[in-house]
Amino acid sequence: MEDYKFLFKVVLVGNAGVGKTCLVRRFTQGLFPPGQGATIGVDFMIKTVEVDGEKVKLQIWDTAGQERFRSITQSYYRSAHALILVYDISCQPTFDCLPDWLREIEEYANNKVLRILVGNKTDREDREIPRHIGEDFAQRHGMYFLETSAKEAENVERLFMEIAVELMEQAKCKELPKYDGSLGPINGKTTSVGDGSCCLRS
Numbered sequence: 236m237e238d239y240k241f242l243f244k245v246v247l248v249g250n251a252g253v254g255k256t257c258l259v260r261r262f263t264q265g266l267f268p269p270g271q272g273a274t275i276g277v278d279f280m281i282k283t284v285e286v287d288g289e290k291v292k293l294q295i296w297d298t299a300g301q302e303r304f305r306s307i308t309q310s311y312y313r314s315a316h317a318l319i320l321v322y323d324i325s326c327q328p329t330f331d332c333l334p335d336w337l338r339e340i341e342e343y344a345n346n347k348v349l350r351i352l353v354g355n356k357t358d359r360e361d362r363e364i365p366r367h368i369g370e371d372f373a374q375r376h377g378m379y380f381l382e383t384s385a386k387e388a389e390n391v392e393r394l395f396m397e398i399a400v401e402l403m404e405q406a407k408c409k410e411l412p413k414y415d416g417s418l419g420p421i422n423g424k425t426t427s428v429g430d431g432s433c434c435l436r437s
């Protein structure tokens with residue numbers, strides 16, 4: 236039996252090419268993969284971290300951004316404890332699609348899911364979306380907000396660690412059932428986490 240006290244499912248969504256896979260690889264393997272191909276369907280990785288001396292296992296689901304995989308990826312929203320919605324700060328269309336992603340989240344995710352908006356690729360010099368525009372959008376939609384660079388490892392560790400801390404705090408308050416690793420929460424119970432209405436601590 237593996238030794239961990241909490242297991243949380245974190246799902247990344249967002250347009251193709253925004254860097255979801257690179258964020259996951261950076262966090263779980265500490266690398267920025269060269270020539271990363273598009274994700275087909277859904278992929279997942281595990282990383283166990285320690286928060287306040289307790290082991291927290293993060294099961295991180297990396298979904299394909301391409302439209303043709305949408306029906307597969309939607310089925311992963313429901314049991315997510317946290318959803319990371321990613322856009323590329325150097326690519327306006329990826330930001331313009333955020334309302335469409337929010338509609339998907341409204342439709343398929345638990346309405347109490349922890350939501351985080353992430354503007355990735357801060358290392359790029361051709362920024363199109365100013366930081367405050369991303370921040371405003373997140374605030375208006377009750378989401379946490381962070382800008383990251385998977386390439387330069389900026390804020391990536393922080394992103395996942397703050398999610399782990401937040402989910403653990405909520406789990407302690409609400410006594411989330413321990414997730415058994417299957418797609419649905421155990422005992423058929425729908426887990427309920429947080430009200431998703433504040434901003435990531437800075």
Ligand SMILES: Nc1nc2c(ncn2[C@@H]2O[C@H](COP(=O)(O)OP(=O)(O)OP(=O)(O)O)[C@@H](O)[C@H]2O)c(=O)[nH]1
Nearest residue numbers: 251252253254255256257273274300356384385386
């Ligand atoms: N400059 C820069 N490039 C990045 C960063 N993160 C990812 N990329 C590049 O962006 C491209 C797409 O990265 P992926 O991680 O495959 O994007 P994705 O969102 O997983 O794409 P799909 O799997 O198609 O949904 C790759 O060429 C990466 O090298 C970053 O932080 N900075």
